[in-house]
Amino acid sequence: MSQLIQTLGLSSNDIQLICFPFAGGYSASFRPLHSYLQDYCDLLVVEPPGHGTNRMPLVESLESLVEIYLQALIPKLGKPFVLFGHSMGGLVVYRLAQKLEQQGVFPEALIISAIQPPDIRRKAVTHLDDGAFLDYVIRIGGVPSELVKAREVLEYFLPAFKADFKALETFEHTDYTQLQSPVHIFNGEKDGACMKEAYGWKKWVNQVRFHTFQGGHMFLLSEIEKVAETIQLILTMETAEKELIKA
Secondary structure, three states, rough: HHEEEEOOEEEEEOOOOEEEEEOOOHHHHHHHHHHHHHHOOEEEEEEOOOOOOOOOOOOOHHHHHHHHHHHHHHOOOOOOOEEEOOHHHHHHHHHHHHHHOOOOOOOEEEEEEOOOOOOOOOOOOOOOOOOHHHHHHHHHOOOHHHHOOHHHHHHHHHHHHHHHHHHHOOOOOOOOOOEEEEEEEEEEEEOOHHHHHHHHHHEEEEEEEEEEEEOOOOOOOHHHHHHHHHHHHHHHHHHHHHHHHHH
């Protein structure tokens, strides 16, 4: 299980930021974020099965992934923590937080980024041939710009992309338990689908704040400095509010 969750840098801060990647992504996707936040939190990153250096078999079920992450994550929760997930990772964070809260474990906050609410059905695309599937993923902005220009490299990541999209399109929203932890919804202003449905998250969470960034679906990479600044403020704000309540 240790290969599932990795710590970037030294562990020396008072709060953990635990990051879950977008479809096809892996732990290295968060290294740019670490360079901005290393002085403010311990950054833990998920290496999904079959992605990056993780040689576990690919998993095509979001619920199965959440259960795998839950078992790996619980032993690492020795400090206050914030969960952050981008795109597919945002839906993973939502389900993971539901399960944690049901066990009496409450994050300081959740950051759910670039994903529609859980009741929105995702379009089925994994039945397409490889070329048409990759064209679709590129068209919706689900691929970092540097990979779009390197088709042969993108094809190397194809099995991971297909497994992740299969997990998204087969996800069934059956647990309607409202999240009690503070939730922050991140979106890129040019990400039409996510922007259109953003306020639909109000139905599923008790406390929510919305943040909009320049760029499209992959604003996490194109607007990294602004994203890091906002996360830093969230880390500071949520921990300060908890301390005020305790006082």
